[in-house]
Amino acid sequence: MSRLLRVELRRLWARQVTRWACVGALALVALTGAATFLSAPPPSDQQVAAAEEMFEADQEQWEKDGEQQVADCEAGAEAEGLTPEEWGCDQMAPRLDWYLPPTQTFVPDAAQDEMLFGESEVGAQDDATRAAVQEIQGSVWNGWSGLATLDDLAVLLLLLVLVVGVSFVTAEINSGSLGMWLTFEPRRQRVYWSKAMAAAVGTVPIVLVGFALLVGASYAVYASFGTLGDLTGAVWLEVAAFTGRLLAAGAVLAALGVALGTLLKHAAAAVGLVGVVAWACLAFAYSFGELQRWLPTTALSAWLQGGLVFQTERCTPSADGVFECVPVDHVVTTVQGGSTVAGIAAVVTLLAVLVFRRRDAS
């Protein structure tokens, strides 16, 4: 088996598709670096000067009638039965950052995110769910930041290795060389597993190097802008943990590609099927309600990001017959997401092994 695996690994790395996947990963890195450079620069001197000018004008006004504004606010709060803090009366004094254009940072800036997007609507939840939601939403992979962008781009690396896995077997089936191979090693189960393992192991460098370069390119751009944000050791640990989960997902998806290629025999059919399923899951996720936790796209995101929160609505009829709907948060944990992805891959792989063992080879 190890001999077959070594041979299959050599074949994998000698293939043009694998080399093109490496080129694709490098192109992704280059595009990411360029796009980040163009889209995330800090405010220019002119923008800062204009913001300061507006801030000073409002500050001057605030000094004139600020006390009256606060008094009006407190009256309004009292009329609503709220405290002045709940009504925001302590946040009325102008701040310079309100006037500066938002600046994307490498690490999410929670304060800036809140200012830009406001607080997300809190769904009905118990204490445990609330804690999980807060933890997930506070992750470095959420928010408006360089890291949160990388999380989405990493999925493209996974797509690349899936295609490599699919092509690894379909090329062999369609060229007929599988038949020749089986005249040298007729134990089909061994043959299958050597291919699946070669795809899983052999594509690890593509994902690892690709993602490392993505992080490096993004880091370099933000560092050159001086907008890395609060980059602590904990953030790097989370990046390392994400990389580990990404590598595991890459191995599973490459093996899944081998399974789909074996079952469908044509690369276009296998990749097309993945594309259609992914599109349907993303486009109609909300229609699945609470069941969307079992969708492969949801599960994969949960695994990669270290958990995922999605909302559904719970609607109940009120006394006057009108339905009142409230959002409900649902948490998909890392383990749940990973288990779902692994389960789907395992079922497809077992099916592929059964078919591969019995199918007539040309």
Place this chain on the structure above:
Amino acid sequence: MAVLDGARGGGELAIETRGLRKTYRSVRGRSVGVEGLDLRVPVGGVHGFLGPNGSGKTTTIRMLLGLVRPDRGTATIFGHEVPKRLPEVVGRVGAIVESPKFFPAFSARRNLRLLADAIGAPAGRVDAVIDEVGLTGRARDKYKGYSLGMKQRLAIAATLLKDPDLLIFDEPTNGLDPAGIREIRQTMRGLADQGKTVLVSSHILAEVEQIADTVSIVARGRLVAAGRVADLIGAGSATGSVRLRVAPTDLTIATSVLETSGLLVRREHDALVVDGAADPAAVNRALGERGVWARELTPLQADLESVFLGLTAGEVPGGGERGPATNGTTTGVGA
């Protein structure tokens, strides 16, 4: 079914099948590929595996190699039941099934290197077999740029990687030019002369006739004849037919004379074929007594093709309409 002594012998068998059956399902229903085939290939020598197109030759070879699962029946290679115990014997079997199939974007050397590593063949074996088939100068070229002849030679090189005792060649000369055909023929004969067993299915009967020691002929998935080539041809040669050429002006009178003598005469272009003439001298004598002189009198001998066509009459388009052919006829039967 004609099974002659050569195939019935009790010697060791390289291949044996009993009641092998394979059917294929499609939207148009079920079709039979092989129907109860009993095949016996003796150890050593070249065994021709003949049959019309769709007679089940390739399917049989695929079943022997574990590429296709039989519905019923048993098959053994060197006494090992296949496909169940194929892994135990696969190292002794080299095979080319239909056209050579390698990775198109890889060079010849890389293709063979992968196969060699898969079976743990020594490092030098790849270059040795490439050299053996005369591809050393093109070993680094991509397979997709190879001519058909080079592809066939590479496939033979692949079969030799294992230094096998049994070589199975399925239509090895398809698409080759005459020089390539001769080269492959010599290679197969040479392998047999080294003590290996060569099973070759081919639609070029004259070619098989030149190199095969024994043959099996199949039609509609069943064995219709088997035995030594010489025995099969000998059995088909007892036709007592002669080809007669006389002056064109004497054709009518010659026909009349011979028919009066009780012989069957038919016209074949500008010649007459006389059947039932056990002794050609009797033909000559009958004509001479009436003052008609033969310009040519040739006893007709059956060749493998005529035997094949006779046995598979109705299986090959036009197969039942052919009379015995003279030696050297190379008309092929589509495979």
